[in-house]
Amino acid sequence: MSGVPTRTKNKKNPDIQGKVKDRSPNESELTPEASMASFQSSLDGISKQIQVLQNEMKTDLKTFKDEITTQMRNDLTELKGDIDQKFAKITTDISEHDEKICAALTRTEELESWSYEANGALQDIIQEQKMIMDKLDNLESRSRRNNLRVYGIHEEEESKYDSVAQFMDKWLREEFSINSDLQIQRAHRALAPKPKTGQTPRSIIINFQQFKVKEMILKKAWEKKTITFGENRIYFDHDYSERTLQQRKAYSNVKKILKKEGIRFQTPLNRMRIHWSSGVKTYGSADEATRDLRERGYDVENTGTSTGGSTIVKRLQSAGTATWTQTRSGRSGEAGRRARERLHDFHLRGNNTG
Structure with missing residues (x-):
């Protein structure tokens, strides 16, 4: 009974029966142990392949590393060579600059010393020159003490007489009622170009043999105050030197203020002698008088006529107080000696040419 159904099943499933027939005898006979052995064999093969791949990758990485290292070493060697070359050039340039700076410092030190000594020498020379000029x-x-200047007499007025001295002798006697001999040695117009018609006439300089006669005429003229010749007002004054005239001219701005304020001065x-309400005060220069008037509250303009020597001395003195100090003092004596020698030679050449 049991065999019949089996046949019936095989007849009903022919495909299954065929497949069973197609299986090899080995497969149908594999055991679990054999399957595990086959699987392990496959894993071992894969492991070997992975090991081979790792070895190949290590080899490739080592080769790549060696190439990169070699390339970087070559590049660094080349860069180091360039840097060494540039550093050598920079070192050479720095050395050259150091030499130039040292030379410049040496010259600067010499120039500072020479300038410092030359400043002092110039101040001394200018002071000496001022003393000589004084x-x-x-x-x-x-030499002009016996001279008298007369301002305001028309040109050609003396042409009617044999000489200017004769003309002035006659006019002074008549003007001041003098009977004694005036002892005029010389008289002439100021040594300047003859002015055109209508311009201010040149002054007349009179040289008296005796100083007391000149002082007498000047005193009479100041006492009379208003003296005229024709329609012109005549003024008398001492015959000052050009330097003294410039010094007196510097007081012009001070005189304007004093006259305006009604303050007596001489x-x-x-x-300049000013008679202040507090007493008489004498000033030695226009700058001194200007400073004092400003301190007293008067608005006085600058004179603008200071002597050149004093101005230069002030500039040199202000230049002597420089903000820098000498870097060395050992060479100042030598530089000062050279400065004095050159200035002395220049002074001698100036005297020879003068």
Whole structure:
């Protein structure tokens, strides 16, 4: 009974029966142990392949690393060579600059020392020159002590007489009622170009043999105050040197203020004597008088006629107080000696050409 149904089943499923027939005897006979062995064999093969792949990748990476290292080493060597070359050039340039800077510093030190000493030497020379000019002006002023200047007489008025001295002798006697001999040695117009018609006439300079006669005429003229010749007003004054005239001219702005304020003043030679309510004060220069008037509240303009020597001395003194200090002082003596020698030679050449 049991065999019949089996046949019936095989007849009903022919495909299954065929497949069963197609299986090899080995497959149909595999055991679990054999299957595990086959699987393990497959894993071992895969593992070997992975190991081979790892070895190949290591080899490739090592080769790539060696190439990169070699390339970087070559590049670094080349870069180092370029840097060394540039550093060598920079070192050479720095050395050259150091030499130039040292030379410049040396010259600057010498120039500073020379300038410092030259400044002092110039101040000394200018002070000496001022003393000499003062003495020379004093000598010139003394040589003019017997001279008198007369301002305002028309040109050609003296043409009717044999000489200017004869004309002035006659006119002074008549004007001041003098009977004694005036002892005029010389008289002439100021040594300037003859003015055109209508312009201010040149002054007349009169040289008296005796100083007291000149002082007498000047005193009479100041006492009379208003003196005329024809329609012109005549003025008398001392015959000052050019330097003294410039010094007196510097007081012009001060005089304007004093006249405006009604303050009495006098100008003996190159000084000014002001009679303040608190007392009389004498000033030695226009700058001194200007400063004092400003301190007293008066608005006085600058004179603008300071002597060149004093101005230069002030500039040199202000230049002497420089903000920098000398870097070295050992060479100042030598530089000062050279400065004095050059200035002395220049001074001698100036005297020879003068």
